[in-house]
Amino acid sequence: MSNGSQGNGKPLKVIGKPFRKVDARAKCTGQTLFADDIVLPRMLFAKLLRSHVPHAFIKRIDVSRALSLAGVVAVITGKDLPIPYGILPVSQDEHTLCIDKVRFIGDPVAAIAAVDEDTAFEALSLIDVEYEQLDTIGSIEEALSKNEPRIHDYGDEGNIHKKVHLEFGSVEEGFAEADLIREDVFFYEGNTHLPMEQHAALARFDADNKLTLWSSTQTPHYVHRALARVLEISPSHVRVIATPNGGGFGGKSDPFNHEIAVCKLSRITGRPVKITLTREEVFYCHRGRHPVLMKVKTGVKKDGAITAMDFQSFLDGGAYGSYGVASTFYTGALQTVTYQIPRYRFRGLRAFTNKAPCGPKRGHGTPQPRFALEIQIDKIADELGLDPAEMRRKHLVPPNSLTANYLRVGSMGLDACIEKVVDASGWKEKFKRLPYGRGIGLACGSYLSGAGLPIYWNNMPHSGVQLRLDRQGGVCVMCGSTDIGQGSDSILAYIVAEVLGIDPFDIRVITADTDLTPVDLGSYSSRVTLMTGNAALQAAERARELLTLAVAEKLNAPIENITFAERRAFDVEHPEIGVGFAQAVELAEAKFGTIGTVGSYTPPPSAAQFKGGGVGPSPAYSYSAAIAEVAVDPDTGITKVEQIWIAHDVGQAINPVLVMGQVEGSVYMGLGEALMEDMAYRGKRNLVHKFPSLLEYKSPTTLEMCDVKTFLIQERDSAGPFGAKEVGQGPLLPIPPVIANAIYDAVGVRVDEVPITPEKVLAGIRAGAHGKEARYGPSSAPEITWPEALHVATPAEGGDGRAVPRDVVHK
């Protein structure tokens, strides 16, 4: 996709303009149909019976009493769906309903379809399950020390799901060059997505035994795959329609047990079956932020230049694999794309525990290491007596470069981001100069604009768009992408409208329907604007080409003169000579037949050719810098975040209002993670979720939200449509560390873990007052045996992105 073809240099009419979303009116007036709003004749309602014990063998399930309740139509258990599934090919470890073992409180064991929700709910209590309880694994430490009982019978060893060890260049040589080496330990507590819409799904088998599933999913393509496999039907007989999601944030990215259960129940009963999860059940679905313990060793020169970094992460994965292997690699992947790290080692471990499964949440595996990295950089600057903003700016990764771990950085606007927030916040007058109790901090971040590799490795496009033009001038854009509130439907319309010179609201957008739309892999990894945008751009340019030929012929004008704008196609040298857009389509249809074009996008090949190199590469990286000003009450430890300045390098804003919405939403979510959110469990053995409800799981409200001043940095990236990069996830990354760094400036306390609750700040203040280290956080990380490192020579060392063979390493 060449940048030069985008708009032929004429001024942009749609891109960069604050148009409303194409679905805004329907959302505001309540016309949008979410999954739970869909009602079909003869529809049944389903409920899942979930385990109330954290780890047990299922000795017996008796559903006869439930089946005999009036209004109950069908009951299924694990043996009805014996085929396992899971989002990653390497972790096919879930069953729709547990067959012989439950692994966390909330694991489903039976599903009921009844004439109404109340009856289904009542019938749950009539299912008799006999459990033989097993010892539980409740933490990373316990998983390391207890191989038995094993939660799963696969994984690297005992209850360790995955261990990885990568080394890029000689880290020891790097540390030998350092003037200062810091070693710090951090902990990032788990938290959950909290979408407003609870997951819901509706399944219908039709008379030809073809299946349609409507579901609030971010990944209809992967649900499609799982359904065909588990239900043992041809994929061509499965249609998945992702309904508009009332928020996703990564929590609707796995194929889920409730989705498969309603399909099976519909097949058995011959009636449509719907399920809507309760808020409590959404907490059990989880797939949220992994709790991660991190140990970071970094060597620097006196000017803050990093000579080497050794990063260890320990992830508490919960009961299933989910995206966990990818999450593990992500905790080690993106450290290198902000500040130059010439030599880098990453060791990561993911443990299985008897808790709700963790997975991808906004930032997927990168907010935790970013928290550690940005605080450690702050500590290094403090120790070296350098300004943390200046120190960072001096050592940024240059644009168009290749990092030590083979990530190809294109445009890189972090310098401009830092400059912007430093100037806007009055950093130079405030840092280290505010009175005790007030403080200011800085942190940065970076994120992918889409994963460079698909979940199932293949050479096919990651995103496809089909465009249909009709003789009335109607334009329909069809794409598998899913609008989860981020505005991806609107992005498709804006891009096509720009290319064809029409109004975005002239366009009909049909998305996320596996029967009607070409495959898009899903709304995850901040991939949609870049990938579907490029596919839409290609499809629209191809359509414009057809129209151009027909119009040029009609107007007897040179092809290169034909321009599209204001719903017209005309000769740019004689703008009064032209045809309306509908007539242009008519002419093209007369000349070529029915007008339809396709576009698709495949990311460029990755430079990382080593095992594990599939996680991290992206066509482009976004950058953010944030500064926070806080007030800390030294008597109670309460932190009030007064203001955040944040600059985000988005390449090119397709719609600046939507971009700012994503930035502010990220700040909001980051504040919750920084200050209060906590996916915590009760007890050492029973592992009950402490508060699976919005009453007690605390997330900020508008009243806790601080003022946010947002700046967009637009350094166009040649990989993106019109130069666009991601914005949905990246701006969250600097928020947790920026709060921690600001608190240090305010009261001199390092809180090296989130959430930063008042009692932790107070404990740090007290420790300082008693002459101890004014710090709250973990003191050590487990000492374990890691697998032998996969050595990769860095680009600077002349490496080619492949692992160095073992015998060479040991020469």
Place this chain on the structure above:
Amino acid sequence: MIPRSFEYSAPGTLDEAVALLQKLGSDAKILSGGQSLIPMMKLRLASPPHIVDINRIPGLDYITEKDGFLRIGALVRESDLERSELVRSRFPILVDTTSVIADPLVRNQATVCGNLAHGDPANDHPATMLALGAIVVAVGPRGERDVPVENFFPALFTTALEADEILREIKIPIPPPSTGGAYLKLERKVGDYATAGVAVQITLNNSGACTAAAGIGLTNVGFTPIKAVKAEAFVKGKQLDQAAVKQASEIAAGESHPVDDIRGPADYKRDLVRVLTARAIVRALERVKGGV
């Protein structure tokens, strides 16, 4: 989720309501504002077979001053209290309290009397009423009786009300001149239960010393709302200088019995009682002098 099905009555008079309660016994649950009852029913933590909705009984939504008492009727909403001129001018401590309960939408429905009748030590009005020396007026088949609020909370989620009694009114003695009060609550976020809360009401005599009317109440640091009697006894007759405030707040902290929970460790909460007590006394003193 939806509540289990239940019978519903909406009596038109207090007598009818009491008769219903007498008939139904423990099967009945009174619905006033529903601040706690509705969520509990929604989550099926409570499934009362019979709801007696008192919202249609006329004449229970008064805030008046009569016979030396401020009187708050059973159907006075939190938002009524917030907006009442009488309350705003004479009882800033009540405005402190009501304005930190839940959120504005809930406060439009929630009742002040219900906040007491629920018997939850995490509710905010109990501590304030303890500090104010309020009296609860209960009505039942045997007529009306007054219950001093310090006797109203015998145990966790338990009140002095009989199953057939309704909390009809809260009576608060009109304070003498040179009185000030304040309620301070620390919460993790707006709308949350208190991590800890402290209510202080003090009256000064001519020489500036604290009179015997001093009241200190504590929220959510024990199984019941706590009247900090030792701290109250300590301040009586004292000039509340910095040292006295410090000592009083330490005594109050000693009277709290918090437990570790999701709002924080017990030690932290006890320390908060100390900090909040000191700050509430200082705020109350400012208000004695006409501050806001």
